[in-house]
Amino acid sequence: xxxxxxxxTLLAAALGIGLATPALAAERELLNSSYDxxxxxxxxxxxxxxxxxxxxxxxxxEIQQSHGGSSAQARxxxxxxxxxxxxxxxxxxxxxxxxxxxxxxxxQQQLPNNASPYYSTTAFLVRKDNPKGIESWDDLVEExxxxxxxxxxTSGNGRYTYLAAWGFADQEYGGDEERVxxxxxxxxxxxxxxxxxxxxxxxxxxxxGIGDVLISFExxxxxxxxxxxxxxxxVIVPPVSIxxxxxxxxxxxxxxxxxxxxxxxxxxxxxxxxxxQRMLAGFNYRVHHEAVVEEFAENFPxxxxxxxxxxxxxWDEVMDxxxxxxxxxxxxxxx
Amino acid sequence: MSTRSFAIGLGSTxxxxxxxxxxxxxxxxxxxSLMLLLPMTGLFGQLAGLSLAEYWTxxxxxxxxxxxxxxxxxxxxxAIVNAAFGLLLAWVLVRYEFPxxxxxxxxxxxxxxxPTAVAGITLATLYASNGxxxxxxxxxxxxxxxxxxxxxxxxxxxxxPFVVRTVQPxxxxxxxxxxxxxxxxxxxxxxxxxxxxxxxxxxALVTGTGLAFVRSLGEFGAIIFIAGNMPYETEITALMxxxxxxxxxxxxxxxxxxxxxxxxxxxxxxxxxxxxxxxxRLHGGHG
Numbered sequence: 001x002x003x004x005x006x007x008x009t010l011l012a013a014a015l016g017i018g019l020a021t022p023a024l025a026a027e028r029e030l031l032n033s034s035y036d037x038x039x040x041x042x043x044x045x046x047x048x049x050x051x052x053x054x055x056x057x058x059x060x061x062e063i064q065q066s067h068g069g070s071s072a073q074a075r076x077x078x079x080x081x082x083x084x085x086x087x088x089x090x091x092x093x094x095x096x097x098x099x100x101x102x103x104x105x106x107x108q109q110q111l112p113n114n115a116s117p118y119y120s121t122t123a124f125l126v127r128k129d130n131p132k133g134i135e136s137w138d139d140l141v142e143e144x145x146x147x148x149x150x151x152x153x154t155s156g157n158g159r160y161t162y163l164a165a166w167g168f169a170d171q172e173y174g175g176d177e178e179r180v181x182x183x184x185x186x187x188x189x190x191x192x193x194x195x196x197x198x199x200x201x202x203x204x205x206x207x208x209g210i211g212d213v214l215i216s217f218e219x220x221x222x223x224x225x226x227x228x229x230x231x232x233x234x235v236i237v238p239p240v241s242i243x244x245x246x247x248x249x250x251x252x253x254x255x256x257x258x259x260x261x262x263x264x265x266x267x268x269x270x271x272x273x274x275x276x277q278r279m280l281a282g283f284n285y286r287v288h289h290e291a292v293v294e295e296f297a298e299n300f301p302x303x304x305x306x307x308x309x310x311x312x313x314x315w316d317e318v319m320d321x322x323x324x325x326x327x328x329x330x331x332x333x334x335x
Numbered sequence: 336m337s338t339r340s341f342a343i344g345l346g347s348t349x350x351x352x353x354x355x356x357x358x359x360x361x362x363x364x365x366x367x368s369l370m371l372l373l374p375m376t377g378l379f380g381q382l383a384g385l386s387l388a389e390y391w392t393x394x395x396x397x398x399x400x401x402x403x404x405x406x407x408x409x410x411x412x413x414a415i416v417n418a419a420f421g422l423l424l425a426w427v428l429v430r431y432e433f434p435x436x437x438x439x440x441x442x443x444x445x446x447x448x449x450p451t452a453v454a455g456i457t458l459a460t461l462y463a464s465n466g467x468x469x470x471x472x473x474x475x476x477x478x479x480x481x482x483x484x485x486x487x488x489x490x491x492x493x494x495x496p497f498v499v500r501t502v503q504p505x506x507x508x509x510x511x512x513x514x515x516x517x518x519x520x521x522x523x524x525x526x527x528x529x530x531x532x533x534x535x536x537x538x539a540l541v542t543g544t545g546l547a548f549v550r551s552l553g554e555f556g557a558i559i560f561i562a563g564n565m566p567y568e569t570e571i572t573a574l575m576x577x578x579x580x581x582x583x584x585x586x587x588x589x590x591x592x593x594x595x596x597x598x599x600x601x602x603x604x605x606x607x608x609x610x611x612x613x614x615x616r617l618h619g620g621h622g
Contacts, residue, residue: 071581151564153578193481194564196577208463208480325579325587330398333566 029062030263033083033251035070035090037198037220041283042087048279049270053263061263069197070156077102077251084255084264087248087271089217090156091308092315094247107249116245117271118285121305122164123218124236125205125225132212136238137168140213141186148211150201151194152322152329158198159323161215164242166322167311171240184332217244218300222284243305246285378596381589393590401567402575403594409483409571410551413490418544421498422536428499429506443499446492451556458489459561481563486571489557494547501543502536509535534617538610545606549599 034042046063053061066073066083074093077083078100086103088094094115097103108114126134132145140147150158162184169183192211195201198220205214206228214221218237225233248268255264270276277289281296312318322328382390393399428440446454462469462479469480479485509532517527555573563569572595579588 154581191565192563194566196559196564196574200560208459209465210463210481324582325393325396325584334397335567 027060027062028260028263029064029258030085030260030267031064031066031081031083031254031258032085032087032267033066033073033077033081034087035073036067038087038089039065039067041280041285044279044283045271045276048275049267052270052273052275053266063267077254082254082258083251084258084260085248085250085267087246087268089244089246091245091247092156092319094249095315097249097251102251102253103249104252108247110250111248111268112272113288114245114247115249116247117268118246118277118280118287120217120219120244120246120285121237121241121303122161122215122244123221123241124238125214125216125221126212126234126236128232128234130234130236134213134236137165137187137240138172138183140165140190141183145190145213146192146211147187147190147213147215148192148195148201148205149215150198151196154196155198157201157216157220158194159318160217160242160244162322162329163308163311163318164238164240164306167242167306168238168240170311171306181332188329188333218286219284222299237301237303240304240306242311243307378589378592381585382593384586385590389586390590393587394594398566398570399572399575399591402570402572405483405486405569406552406572407598409487410490410548412487413494413551414544414548416487416491417495417498417547418540421495421543421547422502422540424495425499425502425506429503443496446494447496451493451554452560454492455489455557455560458485458492458557462488462561480561481565481569483569485561485563486558486569489561490551490554493554493557494550497547497550498540498543501539501546505536505539538613541606542610545602549602552595552599 032042032046042063042065046065050061050063053059066076066081068076070088070090070093073086073088074096077086077097086094086097091108091114094103094107098105098107104110111117113119124134126132132142133139134145139145149161152158152162165187166180166184169180169187173179173183193201193204195204198216201214201216202220202224204210206224213236214224216224218235221235225235248271250261250264250268252261255261271280272289274289274292277287277292278295280287281292281299284299286300287293287296308315308318312322320327385393424439424443428436428443459480460466462472462485464470464473464478464480466480469478472479477484479488513535514527514532517531518524522530553573555571555577558571559574562571562574564574572591576588576591576595579585579591
């Protein structure tokens with residue numbers, strides 16, 4: 001980018017137009033640090049935003065994308081990556097930045113819906129004709145059912161699955177701790193392979209033919225089904241599951257230094273617009289905009305979505321009690 | 336070994352190819368400090384935050400202990416298999432002439448050249464129940480991918496060059512006449528190999544096997560895709576370290592890493608000492 005504007009400047013100088021022409025000022029660039037599987041999503045949204053911004057402000061801007069595991073992305077920003085905005089799939093990863101003072105403390109109040117322009121839940125992908133008859137979480141603890149989902153110890157996606165199963169059991173057994181633990185123990189024992197990330201789990205299920213059911217984000221299982229053949233797989237959305245928010249925030253210190261505060265804010269707000277929400281729904285994410293929700297209603301079966309707070313308190317508490325060293329997950333997996 | 340070469344360095348005549356003992360030693364020490372000692376210091380710096388009791392709790396956590404068993408067991412199997420086949424490969428490469436020998440020789444370095452993650456994914460694809468090899472082995476009741484066997488396989492793959500490349504030069508230096516002499520003196524093939532050839536190869540073979548074993552202890556990329564990563568069954572120690580890092584628990588990760596490091600260093604030290612004595616004995620010393 002820098003090269004392009006440099007070349008343009010040189011060209012302008014050569015043509016004798018001079019350097020003072022305001023139109024030649026380096027165009028602004030916005031860097032969006034995002035999670036791994038959002039590449040295609042933001043590649044679709046960014047050009048639309050650029051057009052939208054130009055129509056509104058008459059300014060040409062560029063959007064850069066950076067993708068990776070969302071925790072690794074957050075760590076990169078902590079170590080100095082100058083991203084203006086973050087669009088992650090884990091609240092904790094934005095919170096890390098807020099704790100370090102890079103993101104506003106009240107970031108979840110700065111935009112609607114807990115600063116989460118879209119959301120999803122965990123759903124099941126089963127093989128053709130659903131031979132094991134899997135409809136809900138309790139079907140997963142049956143003898144002989146093999147489950148594939150990423151390791152909750154190393155994957156945010158896996159943590160959502162674990163918490164959703166927990167939330168279901170908690171509701172089913174009326175909070176009887178003993179029975180919830182038994183349920184979770186069987187659930188975890190039925191896991192065939194613990195890959196370290198979501199894409200690895202998909203590979204195990206699809207390419208290696210392992211397991212009867214893959215558990216991942218609803219958006220992801222729908223995309224997989226579309227990609228690998230809708231005849232070979234079926235998507236099952238359980239009647240109870242978890243609300244998975246996809247939080248966004250402005251990295252204030254960076255945006256300020258890059259002179260992008262207005263642009264960053266507008267970019268995130270744009271994600272709530274009808275236009276963007278329609279694109280998000282097209283990528284199988286659930287959205288909030290009423291007209292869009294109605295339009296895509298049949299793609300998203302009604303289901304009861306428990307929040308992380310309802311299941312185990314705040315994310316901090318959940319990370320501590322469930323996923324920390326020696327936490328509940330470790331205890332449940334103990335032999 | 337290091338003490339020996341150091342003694343030679345100080346004691347022998349000052350006839351050297353490289354000029355300036357002071358300069359070359361100085362550069363060497365600086366390099367070693369930057370490349371080896373600095374990261375080690377960093378590792379121990381992380382450990383400084385832990386009390387001895389905390390350190391002990393972390394490294395004796397039962398799931399971590401289970402991972403030592405899996406890792407050491409699989410690495411031992413991989414090392415033994417590599418010792419046998421690595422010796423054979425080195426033998427074939429040195430003693431025989433055949434078409435494609437150069438290619439086979441070059442192939443030996445492939446595990447070093449290939450990114451380990453690629454190796455792991457490839458092995459998992461081959462040995463999964465729907466893969467080329469898995470399809471043949473599964474009916475025989477042998478499951479490789481996502482079991483302990485798969486871990487050993489990935490380890491063997493990534494560490495075979497260590498054995499071949501340490502044995503090969505020693506074998507090349509060994510004159511043909513030695514085994515021929517043994518045969519003309521009436522030794523059987525097996526005795527000739529056992530009493531004449533093997534003793535000369537032992538030090539190199541043990542070093543190569545030891546290096547292969549130590550390399551396997553630390554391998555992550557190749558194994559993680561084929562291991563299945565089930566708690567207590569197929570979790571390797573490197574994954575335990577990775578998990579601690581994901582939790583931003585640098586001290587815990589360093590603690591477990593230090594166990595692997597000490598085990599590796601201890602093993603290499605034992606091999607070095609043994610090798611020193613063995614060579615002494617071989618050359619007629621009264622060790």
